Amino acid sequence: MPDITLDIIELLLTAQVYNKYPELDVNDLPKQVRKFYWNREQRTVPKPIRVKTTDIEKLFDIDSVDSKLKMLPFVAIDDMDFSVRITALEVGADWFQKRDGSMDKIAHNPVLAYHYEKKQAEGADYSSAKSKVRPKEVDREWIESLIEEISKEEGGGEMLKLAQISAPEDIRQTLREFILTTEQEEEVKKIVKAIQYRDYLKRIGLYDVGKILMVGPPGTGKTSLAKAMSEHLAIPFVEVKLSMITDQYLGETAKNIDRVFALAKKLNPCILFIDEFDFVAKTRSSDEHAALKRAVNTLLKAIDDISLTNDGVLLLAATNHPKMLDSAAWRRFDDIMKFPLPDTDMRKKILDIVTKEIEGDFDTSEIASLTHGYSGSDLRMVIREGVLTALVTERTELTQKDMLNAIAAFDERTVIKTNEYED
Known part of the structure; x- marks a missing residue:
């Protein structure tokens, strides 16, 4: 029997069992089924799921459903509405269980x-299968449902214009691909536990957690790590650049800050990532404009008023210029996560990860030793330069010479960028 038939019967069984048991919810559905039957208005997959021939054709990219199912006596296709169902659940379940590959499907469904x-x-384990399916919050469909609901509220459209919202499934780089310092690893573990034990923290009255200031030079992975944490925690990522919400009318800047924090609370649980934190929360001087002071104070008060424990918002703020922040800004965060430039060992590990799918004869140890002062982002640019240069000569395998030339090209650009270039 073709594999596609087994896939179709899995879908029909899944729909019928999901409809049968009220205790099963949307997070029990395999991701492909959940995304296909998602109802944006209801923000779930409502029961009953009714499978139609067109659904099967779209899901499995086939032309004729009849030809795949006509030999199965326990499957019926309604000639009126073209719905497809299993007429005898236990007969269909027994047939499915006896097929090769069925237990692997059961283990992931x-x-x-x-x-x-x-x-x-034998071998059926609901808890184990449940652990292999990520919750609905990772899906783009879930985020779009929330965005649509917020857009209908008064002022919702203005809030949504101020932030970029990503679903966890949209984020490519995962925590497993990061080379972290020991301190960063410990901080990530604490954040994960704080979210995991959020109800406990609320019960004991511990509210000042989940506000982290990320400090380090450009390209050291602050934004990327924040996004990877969103993917790992399966919660939406709300990114705000303070320079983008600063209005020419400074009074509007304060309103925009309030709107951003209100949006994060509506999207909870989520990560609110504030980039360019120093743009507004800089050292305040006596000759500063009163409206700018109000904007800064609005930002600091908004940070005070938001809580992971109460609001389900993990606040991560990033700055490349920590000296520009005054003491009032520093006090708002319960922890500081430092992002130093990678040392030789970290650079070697970063290069190994970036080049893992690249064929060729090159030495990442030597490259690491020659790139002192490079950030992780810089190293990725070097690899990109080497790959593109090789492609110009129709090569998909890199040599050490390609890598060394890429380092030289990067260093030349750096000289130009830092205004040390002389004609």
């Missing part, structure tokens, strides 16, 4: 694992 565990089928 909480809905089916739940049903087969109830049948006491």
Whole structure:
């Protein structure tokens, strides 16, 4: 029997079992099914799921459903509405279980694992299957549902213009791909536990957690790590650049700050990432404009008023210029995460990760030793330069010479950028 038939029967069984048991919810559905049948207005996959022939054709990219199912006596296609269903659930379940590859599908499908565990089928484990399916909050469909709801509220459209919102599934670089310092690893672990034990923290009255200031030179991974944490924690990522919400009318800047924090609370649980934190929260001087002072004070008060424990918002702020921040800004954060330039060992590990899919004869140890002062972003630019240069001569394998030439080209650009270039 073709594999595609097994996939179709899995879908039909999943729909029927999901409809049958009220205790099963949207997070029990395999991601592909959940995304396909997602209802934006209801922000879930409503019951009952009714599978139609067109659904099967779209999901599995086939032309004729009849030809795949006509030999199965327990499947019926309605000639009126073209719905497809299993007429005898247990017959269909028994047929499915006996097919090669079915147990692997059951192991990754909480809905089916739940049903087969109830049948006491050997190897069926609902808890294990559930752990392999990420929650609905990772999906772009979930974010779009929230955005649509917020847009209908008074002032919602203005709030949404101020931030870039990403779903966890949109984020490419995961925590596993990061080379972190020991301090950074410990900080990430604490953040993960704080979210995991949020109810406990609320019960004991510990509210001043989940406000982290990320400090370090450009290109050291502040934004990338914040996004990777969103992917790891399966919560939306709300990114705001303070320079983008600063209005020519400074009174409007204060309003924009309030709108951003209100948006984060509506999207909770989420990460609110404030980039260019020093843009507004800089050292305040006596001759500063009163409206700018009000904007700064609005920002500091908004930070005071938001809480991971109460509001479900993890606040991460990033700055390349920590000396520009005054003591009032520093006091708002319960922890500081430092992002130093990588040492030789870290550069070697970063290069190994970036080049893991690149074929060729090159020595990342030598490259690491020659790139003192490079950030992780700089190293990626060097690799990109080497790859593109090789492609010009129709080569997809890199040599050490390609890498060394790429370093030289990067260093030349750096000289130009720092105004040390002389004609």
